[in-house]
Amino acid sequence: MSLQTRILGLIAGLLFAASGASWLAYQQLSQHLVQRLGQQVAEVQVRYDSARLVQSLEREISLARQMANAPAMIRWAQQPGNPLLKAKALGQLEDFRANVTDKSYFVALRENRQYYYNEENSGADAPIQYALNPDNPDHGWFDKLIREGRELSLDVNHDIELGITRLWVDVLMKDENDRVLGVMGTGLKLDTLLEDIGDVSERGLTTLFVNYNGTIELYRQRNYLDVARLMGSEPEATVDVLFEAPEDKQQILGMLQMLKQRTDADGEVESGLVTVDGRTQLASAAYLPAIGWFEVTLLDLETLLPRSYLWPLIAVFLSSFLLSLVVLQLVIRSRILKPIVTLEGAVKKVREGSFELPRLDKPDNEIGRLADHFEKMTHALEQSNRELERKVAARTDELTRLARIDPLTGLKNRRGLDEVMEEEIERAKRQGTGFGILWLDIDHFKTINDQHGHQIGDEILCRVSLWLKVGVRPYDHPGRWGGDEFVVVLSPCDGQTLEQIAARIRLLVEQESRKTGLAVTVSVGGYLCQPDDNCDRILRQADRALYQAKEKGRNTVCISGADDEDTVVVE
Numbered sequence: 001m002s003l004q005t006r007i008l009g010l011i012a013g014l015l016f017a018a019s020g021a022s023w024l025a026y027q028q029l030s031q032h033l034v035q036r037l038g039q040q041v042a043e044v045q046v047r048y049d050s051a052r053l054v055q056s057l058e059r060e061i062s063l064a065r066q067m068a069n070a071p072a073m074i075r076w077a078q079q080p081g082n083p084l085l086k087a088k089a090l091g092q093l094e095d096f097r098a099n100v101t102d103k104s105y106f107v108a109l110r111e112n113r114q115y116y117y118n119e120e121n122s123g124a125d126a127p128i129q130y131a132l133n134p135d136n137p138d139h140g141w142f143d144k145l146i147r148e149g150r151e152l153s154l155d156v157n158h159d160i161e162l163g164i165t166r167l168w169v170d171v172l173m174k175d176e177n178d179r180v181l182g183v184m185g186t187g188l189k190l191d192t193l194l195e196d197i198g199d200v201s202e203r204g205l206t207t208l209f210v211n212y213n214g215t216i217e218l219y220r221q222r223n224y225l226d227v228a229r230l231m232g233s234e235p236e237a238t239v240d241v242l243f244e245a246p247e248d249k250q251q252i253l254g255m256l257q258m259l260k261q262r263t264d265a266d267g268e269v270e271s272g273l274v275t276v277d278g279r280t281q282l283a284s285a286a287y288l289p290a291i292g293w294f295e296v297t298l299l300d301l302e303t304l305l306p307r308s309y310l311w312p313l314i315a316v317f318l319s320s321f322l323l324s325l326v327v328l329q330l331v332i333r334s335r336i337l338k339p340i341v342t343l344e345g346a347v348k349k350v351r352e353g354s355f356e357l358p359r360l361d362k363p364d365n366e367i368g369r370l371a372d373h374f375e376k377m378t379h380a381l382e383q384s385n386r387e388l389e390r391k392v393a394a395r396t397d398e399l400t401r402l403a404r405i406d407p408l409t410g411l412k413n414r415r416g417l418d419e420v421m422e423e424e425i426e427r428a429k430r431q432g433t434g435f436g437i438l439w440l441d442i443d444h445f446k447t448i449n450d451q452h453g454h455q456i457g458d459e460i461l462c463r464v465s466l467w468l469k470v471g472v473r474p475y476d477h478p479g480r481w482g483g484d485e486f487v488v489v490l491s492p493c494d495g496q497t498l499e500q501i502a503a504r505i506r507l508l509v510e511q512e513s514r515k516t517g518l519a520v521t522v523s524v525g526g527y528l529c530q531p532d533d534n535c536d537r538i539l540r541q542a543d544r545a546l547y548q549a550k551e552k553g554r555n556t557v558c559i560s561g562a563d564d565e566d567t568v569v570v571e
């Protein structure tokens with residue numbers, strides 16, 4: 001996997017991880033905010049409803065309390081069979097009825113278990129009357145209210161006998177000994193009540209009123225939750241029927257329980273997340289002490305903060321994420337990867353022995369500095385390589401030269417002479433010309449060595465070399481063939497020149513050596529080479545002439561002709 005892919009993969013992974021963490025944090029935060037917002041909405045709602053509901057019922061409750069404590073009512077309740085007391089009580093009840101909102105009253109007496117109800121349309125003198133049967137569950141409310149003993153209760157109930165559903169304001173009638181004599185009050189039509197409270201048609205907000213026992217009494221948005229159905233089929237439906245999940249049921253009942261336990265729970269709100277119809281809602285509950293009910297609000301969080309609000313945020317997030325990736329990719333490519341790839345190519349070239357570097361990218365970072373160092377290092381390496389090559393070449397030239405030089409005399413040695421002769425033979429063939437060759441040998445050199453020592457012998461060799469150089473032309477090639485033998489290649493040359501130079505050398509050695517006090521002479525054999533001669537023949541001819549010179553008594557010059565027999569002595 002390339003470095004680019006790895007780096008981009010790593011960055012994308014890190015960005016994804018960071019995005020995931022941010023998203024989770026955002027979810028937590030938004031949920032927390034929505035929950036807090038929902039709680040505040042619920043608190044405001046509770047205060048509002050508490051005020052409106054209490055305001056709406058305050059007058060009815062006050063009138064009902066007043067009526068329940070009226071002496072005429074107490075007396076009648078104590079003696080229900082007394083017609084006079086009954087007439088007086090009913091008369092006062094008519095006044096009460098005229099003052100209450102829904103123009104109705106009811107009285108249920110404990111003594112004779114009779115229930116009286118009158119409303120606007122029933123006629124003033126003819127209250128509806130029926131007996132409360134203790135075995136009839138529909139009449140159970142009466143004994144329950146007496147049993148609970150709360151002075152005031154509010155209940156939404158359907159009266160089978162009357163065929164009506166009302167919010168009943170129930171006030172206990174008690175004698176001076178606090179014995180309950182009966183229940184009386186008025187019934188309020190639910191529609192009227194809901195209108196009084198004010199139908200807050202806030203989208204996503206559902207309000208329920210639940211009595212002290214958790215039974216749903218009133219609901220505001222009929223179309224949202226079919227509480228009517230619940231109440232119709234299950235008159236005693238408690239608020240937990242709204243929820244499917246057992247933990248939600250438990251939560252809501254727990255919330256009511258907590259509020260009940262707190263005596264100072266007025267206005268306080270308990271809330272928690274629940275699921276209704278598959279949607280997450282914030283359920284809040286508050287206690288309304290004036291009427292002894294709870295108000296439960298369900299706030300649809302999706303309506304409060306729709307997910308669609310998040311789309312622009314997600315779009316901005318995604319586009320900035322992609323943009324970051326692209327920018328990162330471009331930056332990494334231009335600032336890191338491209339310079340590294342170019343540098344890698346340059347390293348490869350140098351490794352293969354080429355100092356021709358491509359143009360290196362040098363970004364203003366560590367990689368740029370590395371490329372710069374590499375370029376300078378390569379330049380220095382190239383310089384030192386060149387210097388080394390130059391030294392090696394010079395050394396090789398020197399070795400080549402030394403290999404062709406005689407160390408004692410400084411003249412060409414046998415190898416050097418061979419090369420010169422080869423070149424001259426080639427040139428002679430090419431140009432059809434000849435060149436001369438002289439072969440010299442010091443006379444009686446063995447005797448000199450023997451008499452004067454090897455050291456003096458070496459000195460003689462060096463002196464003869466010097467005189468040899470003096471005796472030839474600048475472009476001739478004198479050399480030491482070996483021992484006390486010397487060869488001179490003369491080019492260009494003709495027969496006369498050959499003889500002249502050979503004679504001059506012989507004379508020079510003779511005369512100069514005499515001056516040193518140790519006279520030596522040389523015998524010289526010469527040969528004028530022909531264009532078709534080879535090296536062997538040339539040397540053989542010169543050697544033959546030298547032999548003749550030795551034969552003739554030494555210190556002599558003999559020149560060999562092209563013919564083997566044809567040798568002349570030069571005077």
Ligand SMILES: Nc1nc2c(ncn2[C@@H]2O[C@H](COP(=O)(O)OP(=O)(O)OP(=O)(O)O)[C@@H](O)[C@H]2O)c(=O)[nH]1
Binds near residue numbers: 442445449453457482
């Ligand atoms: N001092 C010295 N002597 C050498 C060197 N090389 C060869 N010799 C001696 O040179 C002598 C050559 O003798 P020859 O050429 O055979 O004989 P010669 O005594 O010169 O007699 P002719 O050539 O017949 O005149 C030998 O004694 C070698 O030992 C050298 O480098 N230095």
